[in-house]
Amino acid sequence: MRNLTEANLSDAVIAAMAGAQVARFKTIMTTLIRHLHTFIQEVNLTEAEWFAGIQFLTAVGQKCDDKRQEFILLSDTLGATTMKDIINNRKPPGVTEYTILGPFHRPDAPEFSLSANIAGDIPGESVVMRGRVLAPNGSPIPNAMLDVWQSDAEGFYDLQMPNIKGTALRGVLRTDAEGNYIFHTIKP
Numbered sequence: 001m002r003n004l005t006e007a008n009l010s011d012a013v014i015a016a017m018a019g020a021q022v023a024r025f026k027t028i029m030t031t032l033i034r035h036l037h038t039f040i041q042e043v044n045l046t047e048a049e050w051f052a053g054i055q056f057l058t059a060v061g062q063k064c065d066d067k068r069q070e071f072i073l074l075s076d077t078l079g080a081t082t083m084k085d086i087i088n089n090r091k092p093p094g095v096t097e098y099t100i101l102g103p104f105h106r107p108d109a110p111e112f113s114l115s116a117n118i119a120g121d122i123p124g125e126s127v128v129m130r131g132r133v134l135a136p137n138g139s140p141i142p143n144a145m146l147d148v149w150q151s152d153a154e155g156f157y158d159l160q161m162p163n164i165k166g167t168a169l170r171g172v173l174r175t176d177a178e179g180n181y182i183f184h185t186i187k188p
Contacts (some may be wrong), residue, residue, distance in 0.1 A: 010037045067159050076100055094136050103169040109147060109170045117184040118171040124153040124186030132179045140179025147172050151188045 004012060013033050021028040039045075063070040081100045089098045102151045112118060119126075133144040149170035152155050158168040175181045 006041060010034050013037075014034070033059055035168050092136055104149060104151075104159055105147075106149070106159070106167065106170065109149065109167055109172050112171040112173045112183065114173060114176060114180075115184065116171065116173065118148065118169060119184065119186045120168055122152055122168055122186060127185050127187045128182065129185060130180070130182040133181065134177050134179055140175070140177060142173040142177045142179060144179065144181075145172060146175070148183070148185075150185060153186065153188065154187070 010033055014030050017026060017029060020029070040050075043049075060070045060074055072081070082098075085098050085100060091098070108183060128137045129148075133146070135141055147170075149157065152161070152169060158164045158166075158170065161168065169185065171183070173183055
């Protein structure tokens with residue numbers, strides 16, 4: 001790339017990706033490059049600010065390990081996860097808003113029957129959670145699957161508890177014929 005200016009840099013970088021084999025990847029990267037370059041111009045980003053941003057992202061990456069994914073938390077904090085979820089799960093008015101799974105969701109939670117205790121032997125103040133799952137017209141939704149998880153009283157999830165083998169404070173349960181659910185747990 002030669003003779004680059006503010007006016008031609010974005011096009012030059014995008015042109016360098018002309019051989020991209022996956023059309024969707026090319027679309028995403030093209031749009032990302034244009035928005036990123038526009039952002040840099042709009043805020044008149046300094047070298048010190050750019051370097052501080054690089055240091056921040058590096059620190060986020062260094063905190064990640066097999067039990068901790070900080071980029072998911074950053075995505076959540078910036079609202080990116082929520083925006084992605086909103087556009088991929090559009091719902092009619094009056095429907096419960098979508099909530100993010102977050103970094104502590106696990107797809108392998110055990111299934112429990114109604115009224116079960118998902119806390120097992122984890123110590124804490126006992127709590128009963130109950131409610132109903134209803135369609136937008138108010139009719140009950142039988143057999144709706146609820147995937148629940150929470151922290152212990154110290155604020156730790158099972159993935160963060162060194163003495164926990166398997167899962168704790170999480171489970172999957174289904175509503176009854178009237179859309180009711182109930183389970184026991186502890187106060188986080």
